[in-house]
Amino acid sequence: MPAPPKPWVDANRVYDFVCVLCGAPQSSGTGWDCGPDTSGMHWECIRVCQRGHATLLLMKPNAHQVVEQLPTPNTAPPVEGIPDTNEDIHKLYEEAGRCLTHSAPTGAVMICRKLLMNLAVEHAGASDDDSYQKCVKALVAANHIPTEGHPLADHIRLIGNEANHELPAITRETAERVVTLTSIVLNNIYQLRALSAGL
Numbered sequence: 001m002p003a004p005p006k007p008w009v010d011a012n013r014v015y016d017f018v019c020v021l022c023g024a025p026q027s028s029g030t031g032w033d034c035g036p037d038t039s040g041m042h043w044e045c046i047r048v049c050q051r052g053h054a055t056l057l058l059m060k061p062n063a064h065q066v067v068e069q070l071p072t073p074n075t076a077p078p079v080e081g082i083p084d085t086n087e088d089i090h091k092l093y094e095e096a097g098r099c100l101t102h103s104a105p106t107g108a109v110m111i112c113r114k115l116l117m118n119l120a121v122e123h124a125g126a127s128d129d130d131s132y133q134k135c136v137k138a139l140v141a142a143n144h145i146p147t148e149g150h151p152l153a154d155h156i157r158l159i160g161n162e163a164n165h166e167l168p169a170i171t172r173e174t175a176e177r178v179v180t181l182t183s184i185v186l187n188n189i190y191q192l193r194a195l196s197a198g199l
């Protein structure tokens with residue numbers, strides 16, 4: 001039988017983190033500590049921000065170093081100018097950002113892949129049944145993906161290829177790059193169009 005969880009004790013140290021709900025850096029000594037966890041690798045520390053939001057920090061024992069934060073900050077760049085008629089696009093992009101927040105990098109990449117294919121059909125002349133590779137070529141040809149972004153867009157083809165039934169490991173870093181690329185394509189289409197409107 002697993003050992004019962006150790007009791008939580010009042011926090012006695014200030015730790016720095018970014019509160020996901022406030023989106024702002026915090027230094028907080030308010031909360032509770034418990035540890036080490038069953039793996040013996042982490043101390044679990046809850047810290048409460050100035051507005052009362054709780055964040056779980058997994059700390060390296062005796063080093064006071066954050067190993068992981070749950071939930072993690074949403075690092076998806078902002079996108080602008082998406083009209084209300086394309087609300088689904090905006091919602092999907094936000095969902096990709098939430099995948100980053102909840103340590104689900106594969107989900108973020110698959111959503112971005114779907115978004116890029118949708119954008120290729122809507123804004124770059126691709127067909128509904130075109131492959132992802134064809135969709136990327138269409139987005140590049142329409143200048144919605146700058147030439148410099150082509151290798152990264154192509155990389156998504158390799159890591160999101162359902163045809164080979166492989167499950168490649170997708171790191172948070174890769175997912176963040178893919179989400180950033182998607183934000184650039186969205187802004188290239190919608191933000192530039194909004195800025196150019198009414199001139």
Ligand SMILES: [Zn+2]
Nearest residue numbers: 019022049053
């Ligand atoms: Zn907060």
